[in-house]
Amino acid sequence: MTFPYKTLMIQGTTSDAGKTTLVAALCRLLARRGVKVVPFKPQNMALNSAVTVDGGEIGRGQALQAMAAGLPPHTDMNPILLKPSSDIGAQVIVHGHVRADMNARDYHQYKTTAMTAVLESYQRLSAQYDAIIVEGAGSPAEINLRDRDIANMGFAEAVDCPVVLIADIDRGGVFAHIVGTLDCLSDTERARVIGFVINRFRGDISLLQGGLDWLEARTGKPVLAVLPYLHGLSLDAEDAIQSAQATKGKFKVIVPLLPRISNHTDFDALRAHPAVDLQFIAFGQPIPAADLIILPGSKNTRGDLAWLKEQGWPDALNRHLRYGGKIIGICGGFQMLGKSVIDAHGIEGVAGVTEGLGLLDLDTQMAPDKHLKQVTGRCAFADASVDGYEIHMGISYGAALSKPAFFIQQAIETIALESNAIAEGARSADDHILGTYLHGIFDNPAALRALLAWSGLANAVPLDLMALREASIDRIADATLPLLQALENLR
């Protein structure tokens, strides 16, 4: 079976229009038919990243799409990743590795170089795969960013590929979004748009028909599919944090919504668990009582630590411990639990030292090299396996590390060679506080159960997040079949 497009790009009329899921759905549909398909996103801006098989880092959305295509994540799937560490600056990741920290203006200049990296990855994928489904970023109508663009039409023009425009009807204004977006494009760009997808439709389709007819007459382009609003999907959100949880359990878990929170998908398994009520506590919100407090990862540990202090978290954490509660710190959150965070080279902002929460006997130093690896191992506090990945610059040392959280194997690909387990993370002497550099610790069902039991919820029903994700990918793929058929009929 073949697909009539070697490269097809999905662009959105807005952020969050559904590009990531649409690319995942097409990848799954084509993979099911035996087409050698690969996802691609030239440039991604997100603090939620995944570690790849080749030891680099890419946006989480591409890792999900890779899963949909039945492939391990690879750095070529997302050659440029921007991880904002402040409102004007970002860490620029090229081919999976940190290239530089840049402000928006410098990055704009750098885009010409970035385009070369993008095209290199694209060429490599073209040589290996029969179909490349490309995801744009934000919207192509951002004309202020059009000059040197590598993320939307700039890329489509460079590789000369057709574009499908997706718009979210649930947020309203869908016809204006589509007509307005086309209006902001140049003639050649507009000519690349082969049709539209209306996403997240609920209601009576017969009431929509008049609007679709108008749109087709007005633009001369077809509406290729109207995709339904799907409830209860368990998919990795690329960047936006979805705080709504469908079912609320009795075991209360709270997480401070740090301004630079990273890898918030760490919490997806807990959010999906029927016995757990997980809440993100945002700026200014009162801190409620909980069974477990988790400090998440952060792209700016010292900045977010200052935020925690301003928001009254140190008192809340101490009160929580007095009542016998448990605390878990992940990566940046683990670093915050120590006595100090030292950034002598100004890696995450202004150079300096910030006093930590002092709950674990350790200190952290930010270092220029980034640790990136996928790991597998065992829990130190229970007979259970764990999987995870590390993405951090900091190195921690101190007495607390002598009581580890996990025993890990060095890196997944070296397991066969090395059987020596390495102690990872730390636990307090009274075992009420656990810190780890590992992200994704709740994804392995055995680790999830063991961590919940450690936290005070014994015998939690098993939950397999990866299986839920697979099922969600299948559901979106099934719902997207009409689009695949429409695309084939166009040719």
Ligand SMILES: NC(=O)CC[C@H](N)C(=O)O
């Ligand atoms: N992923 C994280 O939480 C990173 C923590 C911290 N910013 C570091 O780089 O070490």
